[in-house]
Amino acid sequence: MVDLTLSEAELERHREHVTAFVREKVEEAGVDGAVLGLSGGIDSTLTAYLIVEALGEENLHGLVMPGAVSSEENMSDAERVAQELGITYDVFEINPIVDRFLDAYPEAEGDRLAVGNARARTRAVLNYLVANHEGALVVGTGNRTEAAVGYFTKYGDGAVDCHPIGNLYKQQVRQLAKHVGVAEDLAEKVPTAGLWAGQTDEGELGMDYDTLDAVLALHVDGPLSVTATARQVENASEDDVRRIREMYERSEHKRSVPASPEPLQ
Structure with a gap:
């Protein structure tokens, strides 16, 4: 299998590259801070660590936005990250908002995908509500793997101003997280988008992330044929x-x- 392991020197270069990117995007926008949705997962956790390193804890506002199917463990981890980093954060329950959408359009009740995406888009609206009010950027948590296979909600978690870790495969996200000091249990926890009960990323994708990363690197991003891959x-x-x-x-x-x-010509 292709080796996507980054050396310590490479990890440090990525760390510096990402933090410089965050500072550049904030400066270009003429703002001072950032808003970040915290899910308790490794992508948002790593992104939070890097934003704090780039801008300082006083310039990151975290939003913890539990829904009907959010696990208590993930929400607890999201608050834990905010508290460990010393950032300001708010907890917004999205259930009442999503319920109002379903009151308006009850035909979607029970449609797991449609309602799951509505939850993601509700979080995006809240991110921008806070960011617009505070004059801040909405920072995304998308990685290279999930972007390549479309494993995100259009105008949901994909609705952001920038994706600082967007050039890292999922396994490299875990590597960089450990490098910058994220706790082992957070770096290695089972990824889930939290769109419906019992959902896990790898279960939905039908493949573990290391295998998916290798296929993408060799075939989609790389030169190998289907058979060779x-x-x-x-x-x-x-x-x-x-x-x-x-x-x-x-x-x-x-x-x-x-x-x-x-x-038209």
């Missing part, structure tokens, strides 16, 4: 590789601005 990646069949390629192609619209017709 399957030979290189122990836990991925040719059908698995094709499925990941299809996910990448189908989710292209999520990584692009909304399309318009070409101008």
